[in-house]
Amino acid sequence: MKKAVFLVYLGLFSFTTMAQEKKTAIATRVETAPVLDGKLNDACWDNATPASDFIQYGPYNGSLPSQKTFARFVYDDIALYVGIMLYDDHPDSIFKELGKRDGLETLNADLVSVDLLPYNDGLNAYEFKMSASGVVSDTKYSPLGQYPAWDAIWECKVSIVDSGWIAEVRIPFAALRFPDAPEQIWGMNMWRSVKRNGQWSTWNFVNKSQNNVFADYGILRGIRDIKQGVRLSVYPYISGYTEKFPGNDKIDYTANGGMDLKYGLSESFTLDATMIPDFGQVQSDDKVLNLTPFEIKYNEKRQFFVEGTEMFSKCGLFYSRRIGATPNDYYNAYNRSDTNEYVVSNPETTRMINATKVSGRTKSGLGIGIFNAMTSNTHAVIGNSINDNTYKELTQPFTNYSLIVLDQNLPNNSYISLVNTNLNIPNNNYIANVTGTEFKIGNKKNNYTIGGTANLSQHYVQNISDLYGLLYKLSLNKVSGAFQFQVSRYTADEKYNPNDLGYLQNNNETNNSLTLSHSLLKPKYIFHGWNNSLTINHSEQYTNHNFVSLTGDFTSYANFKNFMAGRISISASPSEMIDYYEARYPGVKFVRSGYLYWGAGYATDSKKKVTFESSVSYMTTNDKVQTQYEIEVSPRIRISDKFQVSYYLGYIFSNDEYGYLDSYYIEPTFFPPVILFCKRDLTTITNLLSCQYTFNPRSSLSLRCRHYWSKAIMSEVATLNSEGKLENFVPYTGDNINYNVFNTDLQYIWNFAPGSELSIVWKNFISNADNYAEPNFYKNFSNMLKEPQGNSLSVKLLYYLDYNYIFKH
Structure with missing residues (x-):
């Protein structure tokens, strides 16, 4: 009994010690930079001090990880180099699915990341992440969130060996912003994911109960007297387009050219400029039918x-x-x-x-x-x-x-x-x-x-x-x-x-809210993790303190030990809600009934070759007039480590929904106008097919097809009175709404050199809106395909030129 008490005490003491102490890693200056080949056989690695003794982040926060990890840091005037040895008792079980850059979160692949906070402020961080398959991802963090679209110029080589896998990384100082100081003292941590058992570990212990993980990062020292020289890089591009727009038989041919520029004003400040930019290849927007006032x-x-x-x-x-x-x-x-x-x-x-x-x-x-x-x-x-x-x-x-x-x-x-x-x-x-x-x-x-x-x-x-x-x-x-x-x-x-x-969206509003949440920080019973949250929100107008709404939202989300996940959501408004925007006229209110909503969803083990996510929800108003059903399903098939296919189907049916229709003036000087509302049934179906074939970590082909169909069938029309209620209901004999959007984006990308890219993109787009709400999905789809289509085929070549690299070689 005494031994048990002692062990518990020792464990608590160790946990507290880990939370308070920050490890320090040392970077060693080298004259000859290592060759990036994923082998760690360069002499410079032998003289570098290893950073080791990783600690679990999850699922068992504070425990020893199942696999050992060692990292070493060296640097020269140009870059920081990190060599990481990730031991694994079963190297044949390392997950190594391929994918595009910045797509690591959805891949079945073991991962490791190097996180740097050059100002050691616990707020602003750079993350350089790589997988055992050689796919890379980089993300910038600030107090407002994460920015995965940030793309730095850096390099990584990986290899799988008998004892695990190796990652060798080169991070140019030009990719970072850091203080002008004789010695750099950076916040730093490394994260490792062993995909097959869902285990995450970190070099410096991170308390899972802490929202700001950067507060628990360690220190990287030893980088001194960096002489970067001129920090200048340019990204000239040329592009060509062949385009045909809907309703126009003419085919347009255009050529573009321009340049992006980055110039380091100092170690800490950088100028970024784009001249005559070309954004024609960006992914098409997911457009929707907008019946709201916003x-x-x-x-x-x-x-x-x-x-x-x-x-x-x-x-x-x-x-x-x-x-x-x-x-x-x-x-x-x-x-x-x-x-x-x-x-x-x-x-x-x-x-x-x-x-x-x-x-x-x-x-x-x-x-x-x-x-x-x-x-x-x-x-x-x-x-x-x-x-x-x-x-x-x-x-x-x-x-x-x-x-x-x-x-x-x-x-x-x-x-x-x-x-x-x-x-x-x-x-x-x-x-x-x-x-x-x-x-x-x-x-x-x-x-x-x-x-x-x-x-x-x-x-x-x-x-x-x-x-x-x-x-x-x-x-x-x-x-x-x-x-x-x-x-x-x-x-x-x-x-x-x-x-x-x-x-x-709207002003003239005051909101007061309270959110309470509780999380299970260590596995218990059937759960790996479990979070429950409750939010209560009260809203009123700012000008006259008129009541707007009172709502409550409860969500329970769980990760299970079999790697499945589930969610339950309940939301309610016990009283009527006052909408001051739906009428589209200042100061005119529309009284909405309160509601009760519930939803549930689950996801299967994401490590499987076939995964499945789905959710269902139901909403009814307190007056029992309006109901809404929503179903979402999303299967995903990993045909191989290079080829994956995913599909999403979303279905929403809203019955007897009331919304703004039109307004008119009885006399020009009569205010407000007569405002008409309609009762409608709104059906929305979204189909999204995504396919991706990755040739290697630098070359991929992806296809994205999205069809969005929304229709509104009107049944009654009524006038809005001064009390915000509807009256004078009569049958509606006007037009309905039928809206289709179909987009296809086919993209080939080849990153043939660091920062340099060849991209070939074909886009097809159809959009039509009419007044006949076709009841049959297949007839609607067939009719939509008969509409005028737009097509765009483009080729863009972007080349990265770095001043230091050119003059060094």
């Missing part, structure tokens, strides 16, 4: 805007899709008062002239970011059917976009930021300016934080009084331990509007 927000996929822009995300003021978006007066071109006029051409996006960003961080931890982009005048061409004359109509004048960010790191993994965004359209005498500050303050134990944001929007328009709006957020958070919570308050007044360069 704009759809699409993800950014253009490389320049996803790489190195994490600092500009502070305060939530920058939505990069505003740059190069649809011209402001795009739809005005189709509103012709002269019936003899027609639209010859009308560009759907504005043309970007250039974009530049400067970012970095001083040795005192002050981050500075400056961003600027310009778009040129955009014109629609209008023709006349009588005299065949054409003329240009301006749809978007020259526009300048700029951002400035100051971000100061503080002790205890804390920070404070100041952000300013500005949009200027000189032709319209229009300026939109938003200034914000954001902070997070943590205590010494890193278990509590206070966070906040305050933004001020200003609009200057000719002959109109200046408009000012305010937003603020405050939160108190417990961020460590099995039990965690967040208490927050959010307010945006009725004039706050950041949408010239940002994105906000």
